[in-house]
Amino acid sequence: MSARHFGYWGKAQPSGTDSDGYHLLPYHCLDVAAVGIAFLKRSPALRALFARAVGLAADQPLYSWFAFILAMHDLGKFAESFQGQRADLVKSLRSREADPGKPYGVRHDALGWLIWDQHLKDRAIDQCWFGPDSEDVLDGIGWWVRASTGHHGLPPDSRGYWRHHFCPEDTSSVEDFLEELRTLFPLDGIKSAHAALGTEGFEARSRDLAWWFAGVTVLADWIGSNTLFFPYRAEAIPLREYWQGAQEQAETALEAVGVLPVPCRERSFAELFAEIARPSPLQAWAIDTPLTSAPQIHLLEDVTGAGKTEAAVVLAHRLMTSGCADGFFIALPTMATANAMYGRIAEVYSKLFEGNPSLVLAHGQRALVEAFADSVLPVGQDERDAAQQDDTATARCNAWLADHAKRALLAPAGVGTIDQVLLATLYSKHQSLRLLGLFRKVLVVDEVHACDAYMQRVLEAVLTFHAMAGGSVILLSATLPEHMKQGLFDAFARGRAADPLPRASSPDFPLVTSWHEGQENTVLRPIVAREAVCRDVAVRYVADEHEVLSAIRQALAQGKCVCWMRNTVSDVLAAHAHFENELDADHLIVFHARFVLQDRLDTEERILTHFGKSSTPAQRAGRLVIASQVAEQSLDADWDMVISDLAPIDRLIQRAGRLQRHPRRTDGARLTDPQAADQRGQPCLWVLGPAWSESPAANWYKQAFPKAAAVYPHHGHLWLTARALQQGRIAMPQDARALIEGVFGEDVELPPGLQANANQADGAYFSDLSVAQQNTIKRADGYIRGGIDWWSEAKTPTRLGEASMTVLLARWDGARVRPWAEHENPRHAWAYSSVKVAERLIAQRVPEADGAKEQLVKDAEALLPDKGKWSVVLALHNVDGEWMGEAEAPPADGRPGERRRWLYDKRRGLSMAESGTQP
Template sequence: MQEDLYHLSSRFWAKTFAADLMAGISYKPVLHHLLDVAAAAQSLLQAKPGLLRRLSARYGVPEDRLMLVLAFLAGLHDLGKISRCFQIKWPEIWPEDELGPLVPVAGRSHWRNTALLLRDPSIAPLLTGLFPSVKPAYLQSQMAPLIAAIAGHHGVPPPPDDMKRDACNDPDLGPQLIPIAAHVAGELARILKPEPLEGLKDNSTFKALSWPVAGLITLADWVGSDAAFFGPQEPDMGAEDYWPLALEAAGKAVREKGLCPPAAFAAPDLARVAPAAAIAPRPLQQAAAELPLSGAPALVILEDTAGAGKTEAALVLAARMLAEGMGEGVFMALPTMATANAMYGRLAPVYRQFFEDGSSPSLVLAHGQAALSQVFRASTAQATPASGDPGGDDQPVSAFCASWLADSRRKSLLADVGAATIDQAFLAVLRKKHLALRQAGLASHVLIVDEAHCFDAYMGKELEHLLELHAMLGGSAIVLSATLAEAQKTAMLKAFAKGLGLRTPQGLDAGADPAGVPYPLITRLDAGTVTRTAPGTDPRLHREVAVRRAASREAVMQEALEAARQGAAVAIICNAVDPAIRMFEALREAGGVPVDLFHARMAQVDRQAIEAEVLSRFGKDAPQERRAGRILVATQVIEQSLDLDFDLILTDLAPVDLLIQRAGRLWRHMPQRPLETRPFDAPTLVVLSADPDEVADAKWGVDVLQQAAFTYRRPAVVWRTARHLFGRGRIVSPADMRPLIEAVYNAASWDDVPEPLHQAQQMAEGEEQGNRQLAKFNLAKPAEGYTGLQDQLSSDEEIGTRLGEATLTLRIARMRDGKLVPLAEPGGPGPDAMAEAWALSALSCRKAILTRQGRDAPPPPDAAEEKRRAAARETLRRSWPEFEASIVIAILEEDGHLDAGPDYSRSLSYSRSHGLINGAARE
C-alpha cells in the first residue's frame, strides 16, 4: 500500500518545466518541491546562525531542534497542491486508472487547501506532535497561527472559514486525496526527522512564533521555486535520493542570491567604522563604542544635540551588535527621500567595515524614487554579478548591489546594509500583502531609526508596532533623536518589551521628573532591564542661540535682506510651500541679493538639481564666496539631516522640537567657519509669530502666519513653544533641551494655556486620538499572530504609511510634433531611459492644489485642441504600466501654464525655479 501511495504521489505535480518536455521530465512532483523549500529554509537558517540563536533564545527551545521544525513547517507549505483545483491545470498526468476521471470542482486556491489538510486527523498529528507541552484540548486553537503562517505564504493567511472546514468531506480533497497528502507529509517528516519542542505551550508564544514562521516560509518558497537551481529530476526518485540534491541546490541558491550574509568584523571600533570621528570622538560616540551588550535583542535610544555625531555613534553601536550576533546586517530608516539619499552617500564609503575584510556585502537605497538617485544609479549600474567575486579591491564602484535587490523594494530589506525612508520599514507592519517577506528581511538587521521626534501620532503608533514585531523576530533596534519627549521614549520601550514577551521590564519606571532626566542620554533595554547612561556633553557643542520674535513677513524679509547685504548666509524657513514661493518672489523683486528657493513641490529632475546646488552653496565644504550674501527660502526639506550651515535663520513658528532642529542649521561648521569669519557676534533664530501674551480668540497666530498657521494642528503646543522660547530669549544647548521639550509637550495639564485655545486643543487631541485609532486599524497586531491578518489585506497603494490630505502624482509633459514627451530629457535611447525621464518629470502634491479654481485662469483649449491633447494622453498612458494609470499628465505650455486636463484647475503653472503653483492660492 505504501508503495502504491508513493507511486500515486509522484503523479501529483507542483512545478512544470516546459523546456524539458522533450526529455520526458516535464514536471516536479509535490514531494520534491516540498523538499526543495524545506532545504531552502534550512539553508537560510544555517546561513544566519545568529538569527537562529536569537529565535531559539526568544522561544526557549534548542537551536538544532528549532531549525528542523522550522524547515519541516516550511516544507508543508504547498501540501494543498494535492487537490483537484490545482491538478486540473495540467490534467494529462492525472492518475485516472487509480482515482478515476479528474472532474473539475469549484475549488479554492491550493494554498487554502493546505490549511484544511493540516487539520485533518491523518496529518495533524505530524504537526501537533511537535508541541507535546500543549494540552490536547487546546491543540487546534494553538496550532491555528502556525497553520495560517504555513498556508498563507502567498501574502495573505487563509480566511477563518478554512480553519473550520473538513477536508474529508470537501469535494476538492475528499477521501481519495487525503491519504496521498498524508503520505507526502509523512515522507517529509521521515526525511527531516523533526523532534518535539518541549518548551512551547503558551498561546501567546505560538502567536509570536507565527511571524518568523510566515516570513521564513515566504522567503524559502521564493528561493526553492527558482528553476535555475531546483531543476527537475525523475518524478519517481525516492525522497532519500532527492533530499541531498535539494540541500546542495539550496545551499547554492542561498549563496548566489546574496542571502548568505558575510561574517561580521569581530572587534569594530570608531576608528574602523567612523575614522574621522575617531580622531576626536564626541562623548556620545565614545559611550556607544563602550556600551555593554548582552547579545540578546536590545533597543537603544540615543539622544543628543545636533552635531554630536549621533549617526557615527549609531553605526559603531550597530557594528558591535553585529559582532555580538545581534544581527546580520544594518537597515537605516530616515524620515524623507532626501535624507535617505544623503545617508546612502555616507554609508557607501564605510559599510564594508561592518564585515570581515574581503567580504562582499550589498548596499541598497530603498524608497519610492530610489532609482532616480544619481548616487544609487551610479552604484548599481556597474554592479558585478553575485556569482563572481565583487568584493575585490579593484572593484570600481563604491557599493556592490546584486541586481535582484535593486529591482524590488519588497526584497530590498534583504540587502546586507540598506538606507531607506521609514516608510519601507513601516510596510512590514501595515496590513498589506507581502508584509511577511519584509519582516523576514528586517529580522536579520539592526534597525536604525533616525529623527524619531518628527513622527506624528499615526507614525508614532506605526513605530511602536514595528519595534514590538522586530523584538518578536529576534531583532535589535537603535533610535536617534535630538528632541524626544519622555512619553514617546516610554512608549517605544514598552512596545519593544512587549515583543520580547515582557510585561514591565525592570527599571522602566524610574519615577524621575521627565524634565530632570539627564541630557544627552543613552537609554538601553537589554536582557529585560532598562538602564540609562549619561555620556556627558562635549564643550565644543555648548552654545547659545538667541531667539527673538518677528511680527510680520515684511519684517522677516527686511531683516534677511539686511543680513545678506552684510555678507551673511541666510535661511528663511516657511511651514508651507505657497508662502515660501511668495517670499522668494518678494525678495527677488527687492533686488540686490541672490535668492534660492527649495521645496518639495518640484519635479524630481529640478528638485535634485536644486538640492545639489543648495548643498554646494551652504554645505560643509562650501567656499565662503559661494555662500556669503545669499538667501535660501525653503520649507521643512532642510529641517532634518541635510548638513547645512547658515549665519542667520528666520523661521515660521512651529513646535519647539522642530524649531530646535532648525536652529541646528545655525553656525554648524565652526572649524570651517570660526567666529571671526562670521558677520555676527552670535547665532540668532528669528521666529515669525503672534505675541503669546495677546491671545484674543482661537485664531491666534493666523493673522501673522496666514496659511502656515495651519501646518501644525496643535495650538497649545505651538503657543507654549512661543511663550517659553520668547520668555527665555535663547536656546542653550544642551542644557535647555530636556526642560524645553517637556515644558511644551506635558499633556498632564493644559491649565497654563489661554482659555480661547482650549477648545481648539481638545479638537487637536481628538484628531490625534483618531489618528492613533486609525493606525491601530491599519496595522498588523503582533500579539494576535499571523491569524490576526485574516481580514482582507490591501495592496501597497491602499493604506498609507503616513496620514495627510489626499495626494496625486503629476507628470509634466511637453507637446512635441504631436506627441507628449517628458519635461526631463532622456539620458539615452531606449525604453528604460524614457521611463526614467518620465519618473524624473514627476512630482507629488496635495490633490487640493490641482483642483482649486482661480478667477484669472486662462481659457481652456478649443475643442479641436482639447481632443488632440486627450488623444495624446491616451496614447501615452497605453505605453505605461497599469499601476501608473492614476498619474495626472500635465502639459506645460510655452507661457508656463499647465494643462492637467478638464478635471483640474486652469490656474496651474510650473517653472524650473518656482515649482508647481496654483494661481488661486494668491487670491
C-alpha cells in the first residue's frame, strides 16, 4: 500500500520491551468509529435522539456521519510532534529521522482541533465536502469535531498554532486519510440535515447534541483502544477491508463490556417485594397511577418508613417496562445511605432485567470493593511508555474504572452518592461520560432535602440536561420546603422547553407531585399515610448535658439500647470519653465518618446486627451508639432511646425516625406483624440544645456548640426548630408540612439577636447559588473550553463545604509499608484503607526520615490509581501500642504547613495525637 497515512503509528507498546509492536493510526481511528457505530446500533433511544434532532429518518446516513466524525478523533496524532515521541517508529515507518524541531508540547486532542479549525475547514470549503453550502454548515460541524477531538474527557484546548506541530508531509497524510473517509462514509445525510434545518437550526441542534456525543467518543475511544478486542496491526491493508473486521470486533467488544441497555422484565409488586404483604398507600399509588410516555418528574413526600424506596423502584420499573427508560440510578446524600440502599436494591434488581445486568455501587460497599478491579470494561494491556508524554486511552480507561464510583453510571443499574450525578453538569473531566451514563435512565434522588443551596442549583442543572435528553426523574423526601420543590420542577420543565410552572402548593402530607411534558400545571395527589408510620413522638428539650448523661446511664441500666446523635466528630469523641471506662468495646460503639472504609463497614454491620430489624433483646440490651450525622439517614436501625444535639428540623425528623422504628415488645423482641403497635410506650426524642430563650443573644447556639456552629451556620433555623420543639411533641405526618415551612419558609420572622447571623447565612446562600451558576455547564455555551478551567474529577466541587482529602492509612510492618486493611489484592486493600479528612487538617504527608523507608512509600504511591496525586498516604508507626503518624496541614499566611501527629484505632477512628480529640 502506498497511501501516506499508513506511515503513522497510533498506539504502541512501550519502547524497549520484548514486543515493540504498534498499531497503525488509521486502524485505531476506524476501531473507535466501529465501536461508536455498534453502540449506536445497540442503543435505540440514543440513536433516536440523534436522528430526530438532525432530521435523519434512515439509520445508514446517521451511521455514516457518526463513523466519519469519530474516525477524526485522533487527527492530532498525525502531527510530527506526537509521532516524534517514538523516533524509532518514525524511522521504521517513513525511513527518516523525526524532526527534533517539533517537540511535543501540545496534547494530541488539542492538535486535532487546531488542524481542523485552522486548516481543514478551508479545505472543506474549497472541496465542497458538505456540498455547495459547506461554509454555512461549518459552525455546526465544529461542535461535532470539538466533541470528537475532546476524547480525553474535556473540550480541546484551542490555544496554539497547528503549523508549529505538523510538517507538510503530515498535512498531506491527514488530507489523504480524510478523503478516504469521505469515500468510506458518505456525507450525504449531514448535507440533507443542514438543508432541512437551515444554518442556524443545524448549528443549534449540533451544539446541544455535542454534550452527549462527547461521551460517546470517550467511551468508544476506551473500548476501541482495548487490545483484548482490537489487537495491534502493522500490516497495511485497504481501509474498507479493515473496516469490515473492525465492525465485527466492535460487536464482540460491546457484548463483553456491560454498558448496553438490558431488556426489562414485567414483574408485579408482589414478585419484586414478596416480603411486603400489603403495599402502603404510597406504594399502591406507584403501582396504579397512569403513566404517559413523555419525560416526567415525580416528587414522593412521605414519612420515614413509609416505603418510599419500594415505591420509587416500582415506578421506575413501570417506566422501564413501558419503554420510557432503560435503567435506573439511585442517588443518595452520603456514602452510608448508599451502602444501606445498595443492600435493599441488590435483593430486587436482578428481577427487573433479563439476563445478568450489572448493578454497580458508586462508592464503597464491601461487595463492590471486592469486585471493583473486575470493572465493567475489561482492563486492557498496560501501554504506559516513558517515551510518551500522553497517557494512553487504556491507561485513562483503567484509572477511571479503578474508581468504581465512576462506573456506576455506565451500568444499567447503579446506586451511589449524589456527587457522581452532580459531576455530570460541572466543569469536570469526563463530565460528558457521566451525562451519557444517565441517558435513558430513571434518575432517583433520595433524601433530596439534604441538598444545600449549591447542591440544589447543580442538581437543577442535572435535571435540565436529563430532561433535554428525554430522561425521567423521581425525587424522594420526607421533608422538602416549597421553594426547593418549585426550583427542581422548573429546572426539569426548562429541559423540555416548557414555560416556568405555576406555583402549586398544598398543606397535605404525604403528597405526590407530578409533571410531564405537555401539562400546563403540576398535579398534586394527597396520599393517606400508612397507619403503622403515623406516630406521636414526645420531645424532651434539655440544655444540661449532665441530664442527658444521667438519662443514658439509667436507660442502659434498664437494659435499653440508646443512640446519641451528635453534630461533629469532636462532639462524638467527647461523649465517648464519658463512657469509655464504663462500657466495654462490645457495648459502646462509635460511628462517624473518620474511620477507614473497612472499619466503617464493620461498624455498619455491627449496628445492623445489634439494632436492625431482626435484632434480638440480647443483642440490643445495654448497648450505646454515639454517632455523627452518618446515622441519621443511613441505617435501618431501631433504638429504644434516641438523643440528638439540636439540628435543623428536617434533620431531627430524620433522627426521630430511628426511635422505636420497628414494632417491638417491651423486652425489645420484634413483633412479626408489621401492623402491630409498638409496646415500648410512647417514643420520646431527647434534644440537647442551648437554653431556650424567646430573645436569644447572637451567640445563643455557638456558645453551647462552638464546633457545630459551623456545621449548621444559619442559627435562625436552629432557633426556629427549638421553638417548634417547645410544644413537647411531634405528630407525624400531620405536623410535617407546618414544621418544615415554619423553619425554612420564605416569610418566617426571626428575633433581632439572630438577624445578623441570618443575614450572613442568607448572603452565603446566595453566594453559593452564584458559585453553582458559575461552576455548571451552560447549554447555550456548548461543549467548548472557552476561558473556563475544567477541573480534574478529584477536585471538582460537588459540595461547597470545606475541601476534603482522601487519606490512605498504611502501617509499618518491619521493613514493609502495608495498607491498614488486610486483603490479598493490594488495590482492594488500599480502597479499604481510605478515609476522608478535611484538607485544612491534612494536606500532604511528611517524608520519612529514613531514605529507604521514604522510597518504599513512594513505591506504594506509584501503584495507586491516582499515583498519589489526589491522596495522602499516612504511614503509621506502632509507638507503645498506639498507631501514630505525621501529616502536614496546608500552608497558612505564607508559613509552611504545621506538622501534626495523628492516632488511629478501630474504636475511635482517626484523631489528633496531641489532644486525642478532633478539631
